[in-house]
Structures are given as C-alpha cells and as structure tokens.
Amino acid sequence: MYASKNFKWSELQCKCGCKTVYVSTLALIKLQRLRNLVGAPIKLNSVCRCPLHNARVGGVPKSKHRSTPITPTTAFDIAIGNHSKTFLIDCARKAGFKAIGVNYKTFIHVDDRTRYARW
Numbered sequence: 001m002y003a004s005k006n007f008k009w010s011e012l013q014c015k016c017g018c019k020t021v022y023v024s025t026l027a028l029i030k031l032q033r034l035r036n037l038v039g040a041p042i043k044l045n046s047v048c049r050c051p052l053h054n055a056r057v058g059g060v061p062k063s064k065h066r067s068t069p070i071t072p073t074t075a076f077d078i079a080i081g082n083h084s085k086t087f088l089i090d091c092a093r094k095a096g097f098k099a100i101g102v103n104y105k106t107f108i109h110v111d112d113r114t115r116y117a118r119w
Helices: 025-038 051-056 085-095
Strands: 044-046 075-079 099-101 107-111
Touching (some): 025 107
16 A cells, blocks of 8 residues: 555556556655655655656656656656745755756656756
C-alpha cells in the first residue's frame, strides 16, 4: 500500500488510469527525505507516466517522468500549495535532488539526474 512512510503507491501511479508505477528506489528515498524536511504533507501533481500518457501530455520522449520497468521514473512535480516556493526548493536541494525546475507557477519539478540543472 505504501511506497514509503508518507506516500502511497496510488499517489505515484500514471494519471491516465493504466496504474503504471515504476519508480527509482533512490528517487523515492529522496522524495521521502524531502517530505521529512518540509515537515508537512506535500501533494504530487505528476510522477509516473506510461509512454503513451507521456506523449499525450507533451512530455519529451526521454522525460524523467516516463516510467517503464527498464527506466523507472526519477521525477516528481510537487504542488506549491500552502508552502513557500523558496522553501520547497531549499528542501529539495537538501534532500539531494540536483535537477529542480522552478519556472512554473503552481509546482516545482525535481528529478534525480546526476548533474545539476535548473530551469
């Protein structure tokens, strides 16, 4: 039922209804670390996307959200909600995420790539 202490597998599934849910273990550990640093619930807008759903929503073919058994997702779109965007970004960095997308009004994107990236 739970993928980690605070996240259910159902929260991580592809939003198209196919229930695809392949998530990198290391990325999931960092997501839980982020949640611990925030100290409050966080809402996930997008995590796993099956290849078809990824194409439908305009995701790039090698999107970090794309989820297959061979290449599990390493990406999470986190709703800003009642949190400060700056606070979420700082927590994401402290949790170990190197790629952080900040140019969105209602969410931040984090993923577990090996090099630093910011957009």
